[in-house]
Amino acid sequence: MDRKKISKADLGRWLDTIAGKYELIGPTEDEGIIQFGPVQSSAELTLEYANSLIPPKSLFFPPVESLFAFRKRGEEIQLEETKPLQQDRVIFGIRNCDVGSLSLLDRVFCDDLEDSYYRERRERTTLIALACPTPPRSSCFCTTFGIDPLSPAGSDILLTDVGDVYLVDAVTDKGEELVALGEGLFAPLTEGEEKELQPPPVDMPQLDVRELRERLEALWEDEYWEKLSLPCLGCGICTYVCPTCHCFDISDVGSTSDGVRYRCWDSCMYSDFALMVSGENPRPTKRERTRNRYFHKFSTFPSRYGTGYACVGCARCLVHCPGGVEITEVIKDISAKEGVSDR
Amino acid sequence: MEDKLQELVVELLGDGAMEYFIGYRQGFEPSHVVPCFVTDKSEADRLIWGPLCLQNLSKYVLQARDLDGKVGLLVKGCDARAIVELVKQHQIERDKIVVVGVPCEGQVDPRKMEQVLGVSMEQVTDVEDAGDEFLVKVGGEVSKLGKEQVLRDKCFYCKHPTSFDYDYTLGEVQPFTIDSESEEYDAVEKLEELPLEERRAYWLKQFERCIRCNACREVCYGCYCKECIFDRTDPRWLDRTPLPRENEIYHLIRAVHLAGRCIDCGECERVCPVNIPLGRLYKKLQKDIAELFDYEAGMEYDTVPPLVDFELDDQDPFL
Numbered sequence A: 001m002d003r004k005k006i007s008k009a010d011l012g013r014w015l016d017t018i019a020g021k022y023e024l025i026g027p028t029e030d031e032g033i034i035q036f037g038p039v040q041s042s043a044e045l046t047l048e049y050a051n052s053l054i055p056p057k058s059l060f061f062p063p064v065e066s067l068f069a070f071r072k073r074g075e076e077i078q079l080e081e082t083k084p085l086q087q088d089r090v091i092f093g094i095r096n097c098d099v100g101s102l103s104l105l106d107r108v109f110c111d112d113l114e115d116s117y118y119r120e121r122r123e124r125t126t127l128i129a130l131a132c133p134t135p136p137r138s139s140c141f142c143t144t145f146g147i148d149p150l151s152p153a154g155s156d157i158l159l160t161d162v163g164d165v166y167l168v169d170a171v172t173d174k175g176e177e178l179v180a181l182g183e184g185l186f187a188p189l190t191e192g193e194e195k196e197l198q199p200p201p202v203d204m205p206q207l208d209v210r211e212l213r214e215r216l217e218a219l220w221e222d223e224y225w226e227k228l229s230l231p232c233l234g235c236g237i238c239t240y241v242c243p244t245c246h247c248f249d250i251s252d253v254g255s256t257s258d259g260v261r262y263r264c265w266d267s268c269m270y271s272d273f274a275l276m277v278s279g280e281n282p283r284p285t286k287r288e289r290t291r292n293r294y295f296h297k298f299s300t301f302p303s304r305y306g307t308g309y310a311c312v313g314c315a316r317c318l319v320h321c322p323g324g325v326e327i328t329e330v331i332k333d334i335s336a337k338e339g340v341s342d343r
Numbered sequence B: 001m002e003d004k005l006q007e008l009v010v011e012l013l014g015d016g017a018m019e020y021f022i023g024y025r026q027g028f029e030p031s032h033v034v035p036c037f038v039t040d041k042s043e044a045d046r047l048i049w050g051p052l053c054l055q056n057l058s059k060y061v062l063q064a065r066d067l068d069g070k071v072g073l074l075v076k077g078c079d080a081r082a083i084v085e086l087v088k089q090h091q092i093e094r095d096k097i098v099v100v101g102v103p104c105e106g107q108v109d110p111r112k113m114e115q116v117l118g119v120s121m122e123q124v125t126d127v128e129d130a131g132d133e134f135l136v137k138v139g140g141e142v143s144k145l146g147k148e149q150v151l152r153d154k155c156f157y158c159k160h161p162t163s164f165d166y167d168y169t170l171g172e173v174q175p176f177t178i179d180s181e182s183e184e185y186d187a188v189e190k191l192e193e194l195p196l197e198e199r200r201a202y203w204l205k206q207f208e209r210c211i212r213c214n215a216c217r218e219v220c221y222g223c224y225c226k227e228c229i230f231d232r233t234d235p236r237w238l239d240r241t242p243l244p245r246e247n248e249i250y251h252l253i254r255a256v257h258l259a260g261r262c263i264d265c266g267e268c269e270r271v272c273p274v275n276i277p278l279g280r281l282y283k284k285l286q287k288d289i290a291e292l293f294d295y296e297a298g299m300e301y302d303t304v305p306p307l308v309d310f311e312l313d314d315q316d317p318f319l
């Protein structure tokens, strides 16, 4: 569909119409942190944000979710399935790094082993992406991984702030349906506007990752990992704030006769993550765990799924790691190392 | 002071007096300071010191348990309390550690600074200590901020800004004044005044946000158990699911386990990615411990934390 525009004053009206028909989710601010959450009206949303702390992956793969409830009466076992969604949803304001992360998570949850909870949430959600403010945060490095903060790829609609209006690119049928809901609020661009209303180009440092995987794979036994992991505390922040991390744990809460099976996030940075019943732990120290995290992002995931790197450059781990383990430094360090060690 | 520090570290590494040194370096942007592990003399020039060197590095000394040699580290007076406690609690021998004491004239709370300045820390390119105030550089402009506006909570009531126990020291603290009327336990007392149910509701609302990343535990000097109760799977004392009731128990257990040992370093609150005001919870514990047992953790070597101590004639009507 052709590019349209919507005035800033009308944005709220459009979103409120959407909220009448769908569950509307967008960025809100509470206790100083930006989170994506459901809202009743557009007035609850904030537009003053770079990105959310917890990535919107949490809306598809929640930090904790019930899979089903079980009850045992005598010999009879009853199972009650949990419905992941009550209503179709619209997520407003997602950034392109996070849109990119969803296409990676799709491979994990919807390829050969399908996760019905994730898939239902994906299918029943329409994404309205919001192009990033320029300049972006100094920490962002999404373009390193081929993500364009100004592209509609992967979302249903892209909105771009160009002053008084937003440019509107609806690129899927789901996106067009939403635009149709806002009848009278959208206008086509005049020829002059097509040229004039352009967002400033995105300027951010780009790291060279062309040989990252090969160089990394040559470093399996390198002493680099020991040194890198010294400041790591083994908390789970880097994985919990990462839009592409997707490990989970499953547990039954309640009693053996009445309970709920839950799934919750887990982290490969925890010392007991790889611990087996036998007592054997293939990743016994921080060295192996830190190495695993980077190998998974830059080698294991791409080779398992045939994708690009499993990092979208959102910089959340960079900003929030309390030990100061900086992924951008890791990328530079690896790229600077000659293939020194034998594998 | 940075020169002096770097020279000292080069010297100590050269002598083989320690295997590595832990200090601070600048991270990905000027206002972002992170721990720096110097394993080689050539890296000593990365070490910095200033009002944004927030981390309490003391927990890292536990890594020396696996080393033949010692580890050295830069220690603010407040962080030294963790070392005192770790030694007292028999987690590490004092002679495995080389303590380089640094005179600290107060640390900046980045969240407060962002509020006062109205800009994000990413735009702050320099913060310099200037006695009663900080000189803060934003976009080439320098502004003065009174310390009372932006200091970390714990710095208002700091009892020894330089460690009393050190192997080397970088100098003495220059006296400065903080223009503030508030008292150490103000925030706690305000909460204490609330009726029980409201107080509970306040904390439950805070804990609800917790994602159970465990960062508050991992960063805490006092959480050193080989197998934490939260990680036990057989029996499973507490589920890993971040449900409200599990979160509540998580925080209560951690609080009780730290009572009498918490040294008010503020690290748990600082690292929490969802801004849970854990400092207030732990301040309450410190207040109770001070009132009930007249004890303050980490202040001297020859006392024992009250809740790990016992006497044969203790009353034990519940046993």
Ligand code: SF4
Pocket (backbone or CB within 6 Å): A231, A232, A233, A234, A235, A236, A237, A238, A239, A269, A320, A321, A322, A323, A324, A325
């Ligand atoms: S790398 Fe950083 S965020 Fe990740 S576990 Fe280690 S200390 Fe925590």
Ligand code: SF4
Pocket (backbone or CB within 6 Å): A238, A241, A242, A243, A244, A245, A297, A310, A311, A312, A313, A314, A315, A316, A317, A318, A327
């Ligand atoms: S920058 Fe860090 S948090 Fe963001 S996608 Fe990459 S690894 Fe994950």
Ligand code: SF4
Pocket (backbone or CB within 6 Å): B209, B210, B211, B212, B213, B214, B215, B216, B217, B268, B271, B272, B273, B274, B275, B276
């Ligand atoms: S650091 Fe914060 S979010 Fe993480 S477990 Fe502790 S309180 Fe919860």
Ligand code: SF4
Pocket (backbone or CB within 6 Å): B216, B219, B220, B221, B222, B258, B261, B262, B263, B264, B265, B266, B267, B268, B269, B282
């Ligand atoms: S509980 Fe928090 S303030 Fe107390 S010692 Fe542990 S990390 Fe520091």
